Amino acid sequence: MTSTDQAPTGAQALPSAVDLDATDPLGHFRELFLEPEGTDVVAYLDGNSLGRPLAATRQRLAEFINTEWGNRLIRSWDERWMDLPMTLGDRLGAAVLGAGAGQVIVADSTSVMLYKLLRAALAARPERNQIIIDRGNFPTDRFIVEGIAAERGATITWIDDASRGHISVADVAAALGPETAVVLLSHVEFRTGYMADAPAITAAVHDAGALMLWDLSHSAGSVPVALDAWGADLAVGCCYKYLNGGPGAPAFGYVRADLQNQIQQPIWGWMGADEPFAMNDAYAPATNVRRFITGTPSILAMQPLLHMLELIEQAGMDAIRAKSILLTERAVALADIHLSPLGVSLASPRDSSERGSHIMLDHPQFRDVTAALWERGVIPDFRPPSGLRVGLAPLSTSFAELDAGIQAIREALLELG
Template sequence: MTNTSPERTSLERAARLDAADELAHFRDRFVPIGDPGVVAYLDGNSLGRPLRSTAQRLQELVGQEWGARLIRSWEEGWLTLPERLGDELGSVALGAAPGQVIVADSTSVCLYKVLRAAIGLRPGRDEVVTDTSNFPTDRFIVESVAGELGLTVRWIESDPWSGVAPAEVAAVLSERTAVVVLSHVDYRSAAIADLAAITGLVHDRGGLVVWDLCHSVGSIPVALDTAGADFAVGCSYKFLNAGPGAPAFLYASSRHHHEFGQPITGWMGAADTFGMEAHYRPAPGIRRALSGTPPVLGMVGVAEGVALLAEAGILRVRAKAVALGRWVIDLADAWLAPLGCAVASPREDDLRAGHVTLRHPHADRLARRLIEDGVLIDFRGPDGIRIGLSPLTTSYTEVWHAMDRLRGLATS
């Protein structure tokens, strides 16, 4: 248990923490919340807040690049946006050298692409591994692809509150394992999986790994190249603040590019995009992962979010996320534990990512009342209230008021 003295959980302490916060000034870079009834926005791990610069950049794009330059803008920069933006994202947030990340599609489509490609790199192996607590999209796509190809799904019976452990992965691996699909950060508890250790275990048995980074990117440092990762996917509308439905990203290690065969072979991934050839020839490198026309408008939010993260620095963002998490845990221990709430996320800083989940027998009712009371959070079944902590927009005072509201509701 943490120190829960009154001073440690006071509003005055929240104000001191905000005054010392070296990232506090970034809050002014976001569009103000237009609803005066919102007390706290703690759902940025589902949908980040919009940047002022995104709105400005969209106006410029519509007025100049689209409105004035018209179709000429494709040759003047739009066509190479997926790779250029992918390189920036890889450098700022993913620990990936240039030429391995591309921005495209949705997370679901990217996952389908890399999973099919990874299975193709391991012919003769007939098992795909994932865990029972993985995000639904991941599980659904694993089952779908396995069904398409006549493969068997091996399930890890994981505990979402502690995350997938290397020993659990090792227990299901065999010479039949083609690919393992896991989330780096659990979407319910924020438990962080040991990406490097698990990747090494899978490689030792001859398999490949696909990592889902949706709750990692922009929140915690990721070192894909250093860990020897094979493939990864993720979204941009959470901690990168790129906007609802903004395009996702796909990582494919350069060592797999010469054999990388993704299944949705659209014209943008062809070697000669405008050659209109009779048959598909894949483009060299990561561009072969593209399918259709890049969503230029959606990429504006990604570009602005990545630029802001580069300015703030992923290590400073991570440090504040850790401190905000400790603050939530301190308040929960002092105020909510006696009222039936339990901290479900890891208490160890190095095992917890960018949110804290509290469990309560009546969490669904409390979550609804919290939202009605102006505290925007997520309910995650069966009994979790997820407190999202976006370091560039969330203040300690905001968290204090949110937890105080929750205390009042839990008491009533």
């Protein structure tokens, strides 16, 4: 290192990344993720956008093609595939979502599943016409709300979280009213990583007579979720972030058991019918959670999730959360020491109980910094207008990798002046 690269005073007070990795009870899981020979990746800090593939996934896909698809052919629908969206949903519910059996389905994209459940929730409160969402939510969530409102003539009440970057119980309570049909919020905010108080918000929504729909895309697989204990009505989430299902992996949807026969999903299709292969003239929905499927689910795209759920079941969400906290606390400390003197500010909560498994840093040069880092094999991501997200996947991210990433950010800032 040059004299300008010397770590500022205070870095020595942190535990050694080498020691932390050596004593990490989840460290052995990193060996199960694919790292091709010759890779230029120095630090992968974007597992909150796209998780690394498991090495076993390559073999699993080959086995699937050779056996279930190539050998059993269409017979596999009767032997396994018809039930897979539900059996996989049950495993996901038990290991990750805190949901009892028969309430989680794996199918569709997050956008399609979000449309179906939000549209169904609005129709379930025909005497009400208001949807509540925050302006800082992920674009898909906002766009789908706007589309449904235009389609159904509903009104939208926007919660403005720009000043704090998070939504509180008080914010939601102030927006609720006798016209509220459904509230849609993200459990972990996609920019700042702020984690909402899901049980308290859900209770406030129920007190107002409305339904609560949670987007768990940045929660599932990184922080404990307890949908049943929260009393949640509905939830959606993607499977390609901390669940490592791969690009375009199918999403999941949760519908509380007692609601399944009370709400009607709006996109009727043959696979959600009570007897799909009867080819009936009229649509009659399945009597269980399968009614929320529409078309033929992507069985091939579900295969990577099977191995990842095995890892999560072995590790346990409590242990995964414990490492997530250690990683994000170290990321905050390193940013304070190495990056704050260069004008970088923390846009995420400092209290680990209030954040998920990523943090966001803010600096006016971070768009250019991110581009420079990618060329060097250090991969965070950029979120406008000036945020750099450091995503930390507990089962695949090492402490040394985190340290290397923060140091690379510092070096890039120094070079840009």
